[in-house]
Amino acid sequence: MLTYRPVLANSLVASILSLLHAYTLYKDPEVCYGWGGTLRDVLPIGIIANYAAVAADTFSSELGILSTHEPRLITSPTLRRVPRGTNGGVTIWGLVAGFLGSLIVVTTALFFTPFCPAYHGPDHVAPSGLEGGTTWGANEKLFLAIGLTIWGTLGSVLDSILGGLFQQSVKDTRTGRIVEGDGGKSVLVSKGGSKSIRTKSADVQSILLSGEGKEAIPKQVDEDDALLGPTRVAEAGWAILDNNEVNFLMAVNMSLGAMLITARYWNVQLPAEYAQYAL
Numbered sequence: 001m002l003t004y005r006p007v008l009a010n011s012l013v014a015s016i017l018s019l020l021h022a023y024t025l026y027k028d029p030e031v032c033y034g035w036g037g038t039l040r041d042v043l044p045i046g047i048i049a050n051y052a053a054v055a056a057d058t059f060s061s062e063l064g065i066l067s068t069h070e071p072r073l074i075t076s077p078t079l080r081r082v083p084r085g086t087n088g089g090v091t092i093w094g095l096v097a098g099f100l101g102s103l104i105v106v107t108t109a110l111f112f113t114p115f116c117p118a119y120h121g122p123d124h125v126a127p128s129g130l131e132g133g134t135t136w137g138a139n140e141k142l143f144l145a146i147g148l149t150i151w152g153t154l155g156s157v158l159d160s161i162l163g164g165l166f167q168q169s170v171k172d173t174r175t176g177r178i179v180e181g182d183g184g185k186s187v188l189v190s191k192g193g194s195k196s197i198r199t200k201s202a203d204v205q206s207i208l209l210s211g212e213g214k215e216a217i218p219k220q221v222d223e224d225d226a227l228l229g230p231t232r233v234a235e236a237g238w239a240i241l242d243n244n245e246v247n248f249l250m251a252v253n254m255s256l257g258a259m260l261i262t263a264r265y266w267n268v269q270l271p272a273e274y275a276q277y278a279l
Contacts, residue, residue: 009244013255014050017043032116035140036266042259048109048148049258050251052102053155057247059101060156064094074157075164087246088164095153102152106145115141148258155254162246168239 024040034041064071071089072079082089115136241249262268 005244006247009248010054010251011050012248013251014047017046017050017255021047032114033136034116035136036262036268039263039268041266042263042268044113045148045262046255046259048106049151049155050255051109052105052148052152053159053254054247054251055101055105056098056152056156057101057159057250060090060094060098060160063097064091067091067093069093073164074160086164087167087243088160090157090160095156098156099149099153102155103149106148106152110141110145151254151258155250158253159246159250162241162249163243166238166240167243167246 021040021043024043028040033044065084069091070081071084071086071091071094073082073086073088074090075088117135
């Protein structure tokens with residue numbers, strides 16, 4: 001069932017940055033996008049980084065599963081092999097697919113960006129009337145494209161690390177496959193250690209065998225839990241976050257991280273009205 005949560009998880013940060021960028025353009029319109037110089041030059045970097053990272057994560061998850069090799073758990077010191085679909089599991093093909101997804105988004109975004117044209121002269125300084133920093137040449141565009149593509153690919157790696165740590169993966173011991181609820185929600189398991197975790201269906205079976213009767217069965221039983229269903233064990237991670245929360249946390253870090261690195265590289269100064277809050 002489709003919900004709004006995956007949409008917000010993947011695009012909320014970029015949507016907020018887009019509104020902020022629209023506001024800066026309303027306050028001070030520019031004729032083109034310059035190479036550094038102001039805060040508004042940094043905001044599009046965060047927007048592109050957000051979508052590049054979530055695209056890389058999507059490509060990595062959906063195409064990485066086609067790899068002929070079992071994934072390895074990125075949060076494991078030994079990089080042990082885990083079943084396909086395990087949160088935190090990575091493959092070489094998955095990383096390549098993530099790079100491709102990031103490249104598609106970055107290339108498309110830069111294709112439609114109205115860059116300030118390259119002018120001859122010291123440091124490609126834009127002539128009077130073209131604000132927003134210095135102008136763009138082929139080297140600057142290529143540098144940005146490579147940087148954002150790699151950064152987006154790292155977003156899929158960060159998502160795997162966060163998922164491997166904070167999103168529990170539960171394995172069905174009968175089929176050896178990873179199971180999860182709708183929308184990436186964790187599958188509920190009964191109390192106990194990781195070596196003896198059972199599904200609620202196993203609890204139901206225990207109640208019936210003890211002779212307590214059906215009236216003693218807990219009301220909240222998953223529809224897919226048969227009375228004699230298989231046991232399930234925690235394969236990796238802690239049940240702290242679900243898939244949408246992991247995606248949102250990754251998007252926040254990749255967007256803000258890209259903006260901070262860019263602002264530092266471009267030596268962007270905060271506008272005067274915001275400088276007093278920077279202490």
